[in-house]
Amino acid sequence: MSIIENINNLRNKISVTEKRFKRRKSSVSLLAVSKTRSIETIIAAISQGQLHFGENYCQEAVAKIEAINNPNLIWHFIGPIQSNKTKQISSYFDWVHTIDRIKIARLLNEQRPMNLTPLNVCIQINISYENSKSGITLDNVDGFIRELEQFKRLKVRGLMSLPAPVSSFDEQRIPFSILKRKLQELKMSRPGIDTLSIGTSEDMTAAIAEGATIVRIGTALFGPRNVRKHTS
């Protein structure tokens, strides 16, 4: 399968799934997860009109962003963040989905270049309660958002999560439905909140059923990834 076919199949599937679960047309946006993918591969996706790309490793991402040098692209950082990478992340990215520490948020806020609009951020939620996973727990979200609201160079857009893999569609829906409920509650008092970043190649349908506004898709778009060692 080529990227061209994959991307059109995915767009179709998203649109059919929106209808099936009574989601508004075009309310789900496709984030192409391009970690480990070559510049040529990304350019092939751009040629099909794809503009949103997600990257996990700062150095790799910055090299690709510089090389592709296309001002129409919207770059999303979706990996764990080390404090020595915040300066680059705050200048090269439009979105950061993986905010789970105030210290990192503070650095991104201080370092966001003044000539750019505030950085869009999502709070990463550890919904499967695994100690090893990144993210804050749901009961800490309200306090965490209140702290984030002091940072004027960040714009809090919503929640992101990567639940532990489970096998069935019904099981996949459970953590997503909890996140959906939390997002609805947050939206009531905060009009700027509009984003639920959930769903990968494995659980995209369940995520759309439960209100995803951004699905983060790598494998279903670009094929299997090579296992890769990386430093950051």
Ligand SMILES: *Cc1c(COP(=O)(O)O)cnc(C)c1O
């Ligand atoms: C790699 C990655 C994805 C994409 O996963 P696929 O299974 O390849 O679709 C989505 N979200 C995050 C946070 C990732 O690291």
